[in-house]
Amino acid sequence: DAGVTQSPTHLIKTRGQQVTLRCSPKSGHDTVSWYQQALGQGPQFIFQYYEEEERQRGNFPDRFSGHQFPNYSSELNVNALLLGDSALYLCASSPRTGYEQYFGPGTRLTVT
Amino acid sequence: RKEVEQDPGPFNVPEGATVAFNCTYSNSASQSFFWYRQDCRKEPKLLMSVYSSGNEDGRFTAQLNRASQYISLLIRDSKLSDSATYLCVVNHSAGNKLTFGGGTRVLVKP
Numbered sequence: 001d002a003g004v005t006q007s008p009t010h011l012i013k014t015r016g017q018q019v020t021l022r023c024s025p026k027s028g029h030d031t032v033s034w035y036q037q038a039l040g041q042g043p044q045f046i047f048q049y050y051e052e053e054e055r056q057r058g059n060f061p062d063r064f065s066g067h068q069f070p071n072y073s074s075e076l077n078v079n080a081l082l083l084g085d086s087a088l089y090l091c092a093s094s095p096r097t098g099y100e101q102y103f104g105p106g107t108r109l110t111v112t
Numbered sequence: 113r114k115e116v117e118q119d120p121g122p123f124n125v126p127e128g129a130t131v132a133f134n135c136t137y138s139n140s141a142s143q144s145f146f147w148y149r150q151d152c153r154k155e156p157k158l159l160m161s162v163y164s165s166g167n168e169d170g171r172f173t174a175q176l177n178r179a180s181q182y183i184s185l186l187i188r189d190s191k192l193s194d195s196a197t198y199l200c201v202v203n204h205s206a207g208n209k210l211t212f213g214g215g216t217r218v219l220v221k222p
Contacts, residue, residue, distance in 0.1 A: 031208065042116075042199055042212030043156065056209050090155055092210075099144040099203050101210060103155040 002027060004093050004104035012110045013081050021076040021107045025093030032074040033101060034066060035090040043090055049074050050096055078109075086111045113138055118200050118213035125190045125220045132186040133216045135200030144203035145176055147185050149196045150215065156199055159185075190220045 005024045013019050025032050031050040035043035045058035049068035068074045072093075078085055088108050092101035118135045125131040137145075145162035160167065162174040162183050173186040187194055200213040 033209070035210075035212075040214075042214045043210075045209050045211065048209060058209070088153075094208060099208060100146070100158055100161065101208075102158065105155050 004091055004102055006089075006091050006104035006107050008107060009105070010108045010110075012112060014112055015081055015083060017081050017111075018077065018079045019081060019109060021078075021089050021091075021109075022073065023076070023091030023093075023104055024073045025091075026102050029093035029095050029102075030072050031094045031096050032068060032072065033092045033094070034074070034076045035092065035103075036060070037088040037090060037106075039087075046076070081111045083111050085109065114213075115139060115211045116200055116202050116213035118216045120214055121217040121219075123216065123218045125187075125194075125218060127190060127192060127220055127222050129190050130186065130188050131190060131218060132184060133198070133218075134182050134184045135213050135216075136180075136182045137200075137202045137211075138181070139202070139204055139211075140178075140181060142181075142202045142204050145174075145183050146201040146203070146210075147172075147174055147183075148199040148201055148212075150199055151196050156212075159198070187218070190218075192220050192222065194218060195220045 033048040034046040037043040047057040088106045091104045094101040147159040148156040149159045150156045166175045171188045175184045197215040
């Protein structure tokens with residue numbers, strides 16, 4: 001039973017560029033949430049998807065957008081990258097009716 | 113004030129000792145509570161859910177005090193492998209959105 005997978009593992013981008021991160025949820029899970037974790041801090045909620053729609057959103061600008069596909073996988077897009085976007089981006093999946101979320105290994109994004 | 117607050121530590125713990133630490137949350141409507149463990153440069157992993165009556169999982173005991181809005185985690189007979197950052201996590205009634213504390217770092221030493 002595969003857990004949550006994310007790609008790529010690491011990514012280096014320059015300011016102003018755009019990036020797309022990918023996530024496949026754990027088998028049997030239909031809800032995907034994205035989090036940003038800066039160094040030394042706890043993860044911060046970006047948004048959540050189920051039924052291919054954004055259902056909840058945290059305090060992040062519109063530069064952060066996402067998508068969920070019919071197979072429940074998801075993408076996180078960040079436009080006009082800033083140095084402050086450098087962080088570990090975590091994807092978590094859960095069943096709609098459950099509260100426990102399981103995290104993928106994350107994508108470490110460095111913006112130079 | 114942060115929604116979920118934790119003492120960042122580190123808590124330096126001799127191997128075999130007991131360590132306990134708390135976290136406080138500000139939203140009285142919070143409904144679900146968890147402890148996650150995070151190793152350096154790894155993803156958070158669910159350690160245990162926290163139930164109103166308190167619950168135990170092996171050497172780990174979690175307590176919830178709704179009146180005072182805090183959650184605690186106690187680790188007995190600490191192992192070197194318990195060294196990690198422990199994240200207190202709250203799920204508000206508004207939806208399945210997790211709010212994390214900043215984490216408490218625990219270092220177990222021989």
